[in-house]
Amino acid sequence: MCDRVREGILVGCGNPLLDISAVVPLNFLQKYSMNEDDAILAEDRHMPIYGELVEDYQAEFLAGGSVQNSLRIAQWILRQPRVAVFFGCVGEDRYAGILKEKAQAAGLDVHYQVKKDVPTGTCAVLITGTHRSLCANLAAANNFTIDHLEEPSNKALVDNAQYYYISGFFLTVNPPSIMQVAATAHAKQRPFLMNLSAPFISQFYMAPLLAALPYVDIIFGNEAEAQAFAEAQQWPSGDLREIGKRLVAMEKKNPARPRIAILTQGCDPVLLIQQDSVQEFPVTKLAVHEIVDTNGAGDAFVGGFLSQFVQGKSLDVCIRCGNYAAGHIIKNPGCTYSGEPEFVE
Ligand code: AP5
C-alpha cells in the first residue's frame, strides 16, 4: 500500500507522442536505412513510414512519449490521481485527444501547450522479432516554448513541485525550459532527475546535455546510452561501472548532494552508482513466453522508481519498484499495464 502523497509533487516535461506500432519485415527497416534497435528522429525520407504502418501492417495506436510513459506508470503504482504534472506540446487534432484521454485516465495532470496547424507528434515502433526500432516524428512536440512554463498557473505548478523529471529527448526540443526547471529545482534544493534517453542524444546534443548535467541529482540510462555518453566524452570505453563512476563525478552545482547514476542493462542487474560505490539490484528474468514486448521497459523502470521516490522511500525500494514496473509492462503491449499494481516493499 502506498502512503498518500500531495498532488502535483512531481513535474515532468517531455514529448507527448502517439506510438504507431506494428510488426514489420526486416526489409521494411532496410528500405528506410534503419537498424533493429534504433531510436532516431524522423527526417523527410522517413515520413512515409507512418502511413505505411497504418495501411499495410495493421498498426496499433498506443500512448507514448518517454516522460509521459514514466509518469503514467508512476500514477498507476501510486493509485492516487494528479500526483504528477506533465508539460509538453501537442497539435489540435484527434491524436492529441487520444493522448490526453489516456494520460488523464492514468491519473496524470496534463497541461499541454497546443499549437494549431501542427500535427501531434508520433513515434513509429517497428517490431522485428524481439527487437524494436523507434522513429519519432516530433511535429508539434518540437514547438514547445518556455513561455508555456512562464504562464502563471503553470509556473505555480513548477514552483509547487518537489521533484522534477525531464528526458534527454527533450534536449532536442527546448533546452531553455530544461535549464529553467533545473534552476528552480536547484534554488529550492529539490531533486532534479534526467535520463540519457538514447545514444543519439550524447552523439548530437552533448552541449545542452553538459549544460544541464551540473543540476542533475539522478541520471538514468541503459547500457547503450551510457556507452554513447562515454564515447562522446572520449573516455576509455568498456566497463559500465567505470562510466557510471565518472558520470557521477562530473561537475555538480550542489556538491552537498552527490549525483547518483542508475544504469539498467536489460535482464542483467541494475547498477546504482554513488561516488565510489556500485551496488547491483537483480532483475527477475522473464520466460520467453511471458514477454509481449520490451517496448517502454526503460520508461516503466523510471516510473516505478519515481512512484517510490516521491514518497521519500529508500533508493533500494525505488529500484526494486522500477524493476517490478518494467517487468510488468514487458508482459503487456507497449508501455501499458493491466490490473492493479502488486508491488510490495
Ligand atoms: P523504448 O526505447 O522502447 O522504451 P524504453 O523505455 O527505453 O525501453 P527499452 O526496451 O529500450 O528499455 P531500455 O533499454 O531503456 O532498458 P533495459 O532494457 O535496460 O521507447 C519507448 C518510448 O519512447 C515510446 O513510447 C516512444 O514514444 C518514446 N520515444 C521515442 N523517441 C522519443 C523522443 N524523441 N522523445 C520522446 N519520446 C520518445 O531494461 C529496463 C528494465 O526493464 C530492466 O532494468 C529490467 O527491470 C527490465 N527488463 C528488461 N529486460 C528484461 C527481461 N528480459 N526480463 C525481465 N526484466 C527485464
Ligand code: NA
Ligand atoms: Na511492453
